Amino acid sequence: MDEADGKIAVLGAFFELAWADGSITPEEAEFLSALAADMDISLGRRIPILVKGLTQPPSTRITNLGELLNDEDERYQVAERLVALCFLTPQLSFKQTQSLAGLALQLSIEAEELEEMRLRVC
Amino acid sequence: MLGFLKPRGELVEISGRTVVFLSAKPFKTEQRFEVKLWMPEPSRESFSVPVKVLSCRSGPEGFYVVVSTAEGRREPPNRIGYTVRGFPRAPHRISIKSEGLPGYRAVTKDLSRGGFCAELDGELPEGKILQVHFEFDDPLGWTLDLQAKVAWACWRSQNRYDTGFAFLEAPQSALALEQMSQWLEHRATHELVPFKPPDKLPPKRPSEPPNQLPRRELAGGDDDPTPLGLPTISDDDPTPTGLPSLPQPPPTRRSISLAVPQPKPLERPSTFPLQPSKAKSSLPAEAEDDTLLVKVPSQPTSSSDEDSVPEDVGLHIRFEALLRGWAWEGADDALTLVLEDEHGDDHWLEFTACRGIQARCRQRETRLTGMAVAMDSSLLQELTRDEEQEGGWIHFRLYDDHQRTVVDIVARECRGLER
Numbered sequence: 001m002d003e004a005d006g007k008i009a010v011l012g013a014f015f016e017l018a019w020a021d022g023s024i025t026p027e028e029a030e031f032l033s034a035l036a037a038d039m040d041i042s043l044g045r046r047i048p049i050l051v052k053g054l055t056q057p058p059s060t061r062i063t064n065l066g067e068l069l070n071d072e073d074e075r076y077q078v079a080e081r082l083v084a085l086c087f088l089t090p091q092l093s094f095k096q097t098q099s100l101a102g103l104a105l106q107l108s109i110e111a112e113e114l115e116e117m118r119l120r121v122c
Numbered sequence: 123m124l125g126f127l128k129p130r131g132e133l134v135e136i137s138g139r140t141v142v143f144l145s146a147k148p149f150k151t152e153q154r155f156e157v158k159l160w161m162p163e164p165s166r167e168s169f170s171v172p173v174k175v176l177s178c179r180s181g182p183e184g185f186y187v188v189v190s191t192a193e194g195r196r197e198p199p200n201r202i203g204y205t206v207r208g209f210p211r212a213p214h215r216i217s218i219k220s221e222g223l224p225g226y227r228a229v230t231k232d233l234s235r236g237g238f239c240a241e242l243d244g245e246l247p248e249g250k251i252l253q254v255h256f257e258f259d260d261p262l263g264w265t266l267d268l269q270a271k272v273a274w275a276c277w278r279s280q281n282r283y284d285t286g287f288a289f290l291e292a293p294q295s296a297l298a299l300e301q302m303s304q305w306l307e308h309r310a311t312h313e314l315v316p317f318k319p320p321d322k323l324p325p326k327r328p329s330e331p332p333n334q335l336p337r338r339e340l341a342g343g344d345d346d347p348t349p350l351g352l353p354t355i356s357d358d359d360p361t362p363t364g365l366p367s368l369p370q371p372p373p374t375r376r377s378i379s380l381a382v383p384q385p386k387p388l389e390r391p392s393t394f395p396l397q398p399s400k401a402k403s404s405l406p407a408e409a410e411d412d413t414l415l416v417k418v419p420s421q422p423t424s425s426s427d428e429d430s431v432p433e434d435v436g437l438h439i440r441f442e443a444l445l446r447g448w449a450w451e452g453a454d455d456a457l458t459l460v461l462e463d464e465h466g467d468d469h470w471l472e473f474t475a476c477r478g479i480q481a482r483c484r485q486r487e488t489r490l491t492g493m494a495v496a497m498d499s500s501l502l503q504e505l506t507r508d509e510e511q512e513g514g515w516i517h518f519r520l521y522d523d524h525q526r527t528v529v530d531i532v533a534r535e536c537r538g539l540e541r
Contacts, residue, residue, distance in 0.1 A: 026438065044470065045538050050439045051493075051516070
């Protein structure tokens with residue numbers, strides 16, 4: 001897997017979290033769109049991935065997020081953004097928090113660290 | 123490392139191959155990466171430079187000042203970004219002596235009211251405070267004694283280190299600092315006229331510190347000598363490469379965000395339907411062939427169409443690109459769109475099973491700022507009403523920076539094409 005594929009796989013985790021409650025809000029769409037741009041995924045790959053990710057829920061669940069991100073800083077960056085996505089809107093979805101917990105587990109992020117991130121980004 | 127997010131920085135200066143930027147996180151010496159650098163507002167321009175870190179030290183407002191060298195074949199263009207230096211520096215070579223210096227003496231590479239840089243025969247630890255004796259040639263024999271703190275050290279070769287010092291603003295140094303300031307000012311304006319040092323200057327009143335800006339308060343009620351809005355003491359010193367002096371005013375800086383970009387509020391937010399609507403045709407049978415008229419790339423429409431702001435439907439994907447054109451792959455019902463990104467690279471998007479395109483721009487070289495995708499819209503219902511009840515069609519609306527629709531496309535999916 002090259003770097004671009006790895007980034008796309010990581011982005012898949014965000015789509016999984018965004019779709020956990022069954023729908024995508026405009027705020028989540030903008031967040032994911034900005035995130036993909038920040039990740040420097042080229043325009044030609046980014047647009048189709050975003051279109052697909054925003055219009056249909058992911059068919060498979062990501063299980064190897066920790067393997068994709070072996071750098072601790074990166075894992076924290078990803079976890080922080082996952083937390084930010086989860087708390088984009090005041091209404092917190094239980095399914096999204098469950099999904100967040102599962103993804104955080106893959107990243108070896110503990111509950112206290114998640115709470116610290118929540119306080120930081122919200 | 124996957125490089126989840128490219129390291130970001132606020133550009134201070136690019137001079138030759140030396141790139142100085144502010145970063146929210148520290149980097150290790152010799153670390154190599156491509157950094158995305160941002161210019162100050164209002165330009166908000168950003169660009170990427172592959173760099174190798176030469177030194178990294180604490181800087182203003184919790185940021186780190188990273189001095190790096192640009193890698194790659196091409197030398198980046200010289201740029202000036204944020205101001206982090208409180209005082210302009212000049213390349214004055216002054217003899218200095220101190221018990222704390224390796225070899226006890228050295229010559230400055232540059233000097234400012236805030237500090238100086240000298241190449242030393244050894245490494246000094248950051249934070250070490252020295253009593254430094256300056257011996258000037260102009261006027262010959264004139265000397266000043268100042269306290270200075272090591273702000274940074276950067277290895278040059280063998281045991282040679284460029285070392286940056288920041289003057290300490292101690293009350294007993296106020297007179298000497300004032301004289302140093304006068305000397306620098308004189309040298310900047312009178313190159314040939316000898317400097318006449320004043321015999322004695324009146325001591326500064328406590329209410330008139332050298333810098334009049336308010337000071338930070340430290341825990342315990344002590345004042346941090348660093349004025350608010352100006353760099354900390356270690357920022358006044360020169361960076362190690364003899365860069366030109368930067369302007370005086372304190373920086374107006376965007377915050378470097380590890381934080382998440384906040385989405386812009388939508389004018390008319392809409393929720394995305396989980397299941398696409400399955401619209402049934404309600405039009406009479408004789409009108410259903412109208413879709414064929416739309417399927418052919420349409421001619422530019424009138425200016426009133428171009429200026430109209432359409433109904434805001436769908437979810438937004440923000441990007442910046444130039445619409446270079448489109449073409450039909452007739453046999454496959456596929457529409458290919460060519461976009462040029464900010465780096466001038468072309469990207470080809472294929473819209474499969476395309477049911478129609480409506481172009482609302484006069485020319486194809488149009489700047490786009492995003493795309494809205496919707497699975498329910500009047501255009502979508504109109505163009506797919508004869509498609510049984512399959513659903514799954516998507517309405518793509520590409521728009522410009524005024525939210526005006528440039529192109530409407532109804533298709534099954536959007537794929538990237540490698541060309």
